[in-house]
Amino acid sequence: MSELLRIESLSVAYGAGPVVHGVSLAMGAGSVAALLGANGAGKSSTLRAIAGLEPAQGRVVFDGQDITGLDAAKRFRAGIVYVPEGRAIVTDLSVAENLTLGAYFVDSRTRAQRQQLVLDFFPEIANRLKSPAGLLSGGEQQMLAIGRALMSAPRLLLLDEPSLGLAPLLVARVYERLARIQQEQQLSALLVEQSFHAAAKLASRAWVMRHGHIVGELDAQALGSREGRQRAIDAYLGTRADAAAQALPA
Numbered sequence: 001m002s003e004l005l006r007i008e009s010l011s012v013a014y015g016a017g018p019v020v021h022g023v024s025l026a027m028g029a030g031s032v033a034a035l036l037g038a039n040g041a042g043k044s045s046t047l048r049a050i051a052g053l054e055p056a057q058g059r060v061v062f063d064g065q066d067i068t069g070l071d072a073a074k075r076f077r078a079g080i081v082y083v084p085e086g087r088a089i090v091t092d093l094s095v096a097e098n099l100t101l102g103a104y105f106v107d108s109r110t111r112a113q114r115q116q117l118v119l120d121f122f123p124e125i126a127n128r129l130k131s132p133a134g135l136l137s138g139g140e141q142q143m144l145a146i147g148r149a150l151m152s153a154p155r156l157l158l159l160d161e162p163s164l165g166l167a168p169l170l171v172a173r174v175y176e177r178l179a180r181i182q183q184e185q186q187l188s189a190l191l192v193e194q195s196f197h198a199a200a201k202l203a204s205r206a207w208v209m210r211h212g213h214i215v216g217e218l219d220a221q222a223l224g225s226r227e228g229r230q231r232a233i234d235a236y237l238g239t240r241a242d243a244a245a246q247a248l249p250a
Contacts, residue, residue: 002028002029003026003027003028003029003064004027004028004029004030004031004062004063004155004156004188005026005027005050005060005061005062005063005156005188005190006024006025006026006027006060006061007023007024007025007026007046007050007058007059007060007061008024008058008059008060008061009022009023009024009057009058009059010022010023010024010046010049010050010056010057010058010059010060011023011056011057011058012042012045012046012048012049012054012055012056012057013057018212019042019045019212020042020045020046020049020056020212021042021211021212021213022058022213023042023046023058023209023212023213023214024214025207025214025217027188027190027205028188029063029186029188030186030187030188031188031204031205032178032182032187032188032189032190032191032202032203032204033189033190033191033203033204033205033206033207034190034191034192034193034199034200034202034203034205034206034207035047035190035191035192035193035206035207035209036193036194036196036199036206036207036208036209036232037194037208037209037210038194038210039194041209041210041211041212042209042211042212042213043192043193043209044085044160044161044192045212046192046209047082047158047160047190047192048082048160050080050158050190051072051075051076051080051082051158052067052070052071052072052073052074052075052076052080053072053082062075062078062079062080062156063078063155065078076152078155079153079154079155079156080154080155080156080158081149081152081154081156081157081158082149082158082160083145083146083148083149083157083158083159083160083162084145084160085160085161085164085192086161086164086165087141087142087144087145088145089133089134089141089144089145089148090133091132091133091134092132092133092134093132093133094129094130094131094132094133095125095128095129095130095131095133095136095144096115096129096130097133098133098144098148099115099118099144099147099148099151100151101148101151102147102148102149102150102151102152103115103151103152103153111151114150114151114153115151117150118147118150118151119147121147121150121177121180121181122143122144122146122147122177124139124140124143125140125143125144125147128140137170138165138166138170139166139167139170139173139174142162142166142170142174143174143177146159146162146174146177146178150181154187155188156188156189156190157187157188157189157190158189158190158191159178159189159190159191159192160191160192161192161193161194162174162175162178162191162193162198163175163193163194163195163198164194171195171198172198175198175201175202178202179201179202182202189202191203196229196232197229200223200224200229203223204219204220204223205217205218205219205220205223206218206223206232208232208235210235215235216231216232216235218232
């Protein structure tokens with residue numbers, strides 16, 4: 001598996017001080033990885049920095065190219081597409097118009113092909129194309145947000161808390177569709193989650209963050225084991241934090 005993304009010593013600071021401290025990680029093409037941790041661990045700031053939406057120190061390499069100096073628009077053009085926490089759809093626009101926003105730069109034929117692919121993955125919104133996006137349910141809005149991102153044919157999808165605010169049944173449905181997309185399209189994705197159990201169903205590797213630091217890494221075997229999951233939960237919740245961090249595989 002070829003390496004798609006590598007970040008080295010990534011740090012993000014706001015007015016009060018740093019919120020991400022020298023994070024380094026790498027993931028392969030066609031894989032799904034996760035950043036796990038409690039609220040405030042620095043997960044979303046890391047994801048936004050990779051997308052170019054937050055000023056950061058460190059180095060970002062994408063498909064062998066150093067993109068550290070590229071702004072968010074150029075990173076988007078390179079294939080890095082960010083789905084924000086809270087979905088951030090345009091509620092006054094229709095479902096179809098929101099999808100168009102994800103592929104405004106391609107020709108109409110390509111756009112139509114991509115839209116049909118999205119609707120095949122998310123049939124719940126297929127009959128709501130003319131409806132204002134604000135009238136969709138929370139789960140449907142999340143599907144629309146992911147679908148809008150897929151319209152740009154991303155090489156790396158950055159998903160920020162896709163389960164946030166959703167009932168467990170809808171979380172399961174969204175992740176089921178993501179698994180199908182990943183399998184059929186070989187999509188590469190890095191997702192941020194507080195829900196360990198949701199992320200473990202999709203990711204083959206995960207990094208646990210606490211207070212802006214990576215405190216451990218879990219491979220597919222650890223993600224699938226009860227013991228590995230418990231160590232990760234202990235680490236990102238801060239429960240028996242020092243012991244958990246030491247127990248996590250480096």
